[in-house]
Amino acid sequence: MAEISYAYIQVDSDGAVQNIAMFENYEDANRITRAVYGDHAFAAEYRYVVRPGGIDCFHDGRFWYVKDDGTETEAEYIPTEQDKINALQKENAQLKADSNDLTLAMAEMIGGKVDVE
Structure with a gap:
């Protein structure tokens, strides 16, 4: 073992x-x-x-x-793998929210309706 x-x-x-x-x-x-x-x-x-x-x-x-x-x-902190995963998940959630906001803003500008996931 x-x-x-x-x-x-x-x-x-x-x-x-x-x-x-x-x-x-x-x-x-x-x-x-x-x-x-x-x-x-x-x-x-x-x-x-x-x-x-x-x-x-x-x-x-x-x-x-x-x-x-x-x-x-x-001293510089060495992030663990879990720290890195958590940071990426947080960043991904923020990017999705930003993308949804931009999609809705574009839809309003062109006067159409857009489905956002």
Whole structure:
């Protein structure tokens, strides 16, 4: 049986991103992260562009990318496949509504009747 692993960001008790490692589930990732990096350490799904080794960090509920000069910018979010599907479904619904509005406006301009699905 094939095992499926997922990447998790391991954050130490001080909020420093220490490692990005593969685990089969969140519970294992979190338990091992606490055992290695301290009681207040945690694991988070790898959904942010961060670097391990204590360079980037987590605070104020967000991940931060630390530049060479020490300034921080919020880490880029990596959308999941479901995030992408949801965005496309929302965009598709908006395009359908816009198309219907344009079809009705054109029908009014030419004085005809048009069926809109």
